[in-house]
Amino acid sequence: MTPPVHPDLSHWYHAFDESTLTPGALSSAECAELFELFSDAGLVRSAMSAEMADGFLTACAVGPVDVPVPAWMAAVFGQPQLPVCADTARQERLLQLLLRRYRHVQASTANPPTSADPHTLFLPLQATVDEARRVSPYRCNAQGVREGDWELKDWAEGFRRAMLGGGHWQPMLGNQDAWPLISPIVLFQSGYNPDKPELQIDQRPEMRSMLVRCIYEMRQWWRAYALAQSRPAANPAPATPRRDQPKVGRNDPCPCGSGQKYKKCCGAH
Known part of the structure; x- marks a missing residue:
């Protein structure tokens, strides 16, 4: 018997009309619904939690390359094909809410946070500890x-997985000047700072604000990097003329064959 052929996530995405998505951030009720849908028993064991998925797709949205929607969805759900839920209606709702969240992250981080309002400001989605x-x-x-557990543990782990996948983040990871942008991700993923053991991130609400600010700055860093890479080298140094013959000294025989010294023959002109 021939096994059934399941369509992959790219088929769903290419057939989906994004104009039907409600623009803007998810409401509190929609966020709660998204978390509930991620608890569906039909999801494979390797699927991410809702919080981890939000960290992963955030890194895809603000990072150096345009990650295709089906590719990051396959990573989130731990499989490239449908179904991800046994119930078709729940699956459709899950995929739509996740795609809408991704588009909101893209749009909200495109401009500095100072220009954002409560409806457009990017904030990570996190589960209750x-x-x-x-x-x-x-x-x-x-x-x-x-x-144990702590705030944004899974979110930071999801971001870390996207950041370390494929090697595209190496220009930032290898640049010490950019490490302050990465350090909040590492801090929330590990849950503590070994250099400052007295720092309790669970009791410091400003740490979350620092993380949000760094996400915005990451987006701007990658924009500046792409712009610098697209520019040709400015004012390249002129090529040094190359001599095919050794230089003739003033007292050497003139290369014209006259028998005179160079300074009294061709070198005198």
Whole structure:
């Protein structure tokens, strides 16, 4: 018996009319719905959580390359083909909400945060931390890994996965001047700063604001980088003339064959 052929996510995306998406940020109710849909029992075990998926698609939206929608969706759901949910209606709603969130991240980070209002400002989507799993002050195990859960743990992990995939982020990762933009991602992913053990990120709400600011600055950094790469080298140094013959000294025999010194023959003109 021939196994059924499942369409891949690119078929869904190319057939979908984006003009039907409601513009703007997801409402509080829609965010709650998105998190509920990510708990669907039909999703494969390798699928990301809603919070991790938001971090992953944010990195795709502000990063150096235009990641095709089906490609980042395949990474989020842990599979490139449909169905991702057993229920067709729930699947359609999940894909639409996720795509709308992605478009909002693209649009909201395109301009400086100073020009944003509460409806256009980018903010990461995060799950509520189960207080039973929160360890505060933080504590690390023997391997130096923080125990328990904390705010934006999965979000930062999703961003990190996108950032380290494919090697496209290397110009930023290899530039020490850009490391302050990356450090908030590392901080929330690890959950603590080993250089400042007294820093409790769970008790410092300004750390979240710092993360948001760095996301905006990352988008601008990559824009400036792309612009610099597209420009030709300015005022290239002129090529040094090359001599095919050795230089003739003033007291050397003139190369014209007259038998006189160069300074009294051709060199005198």
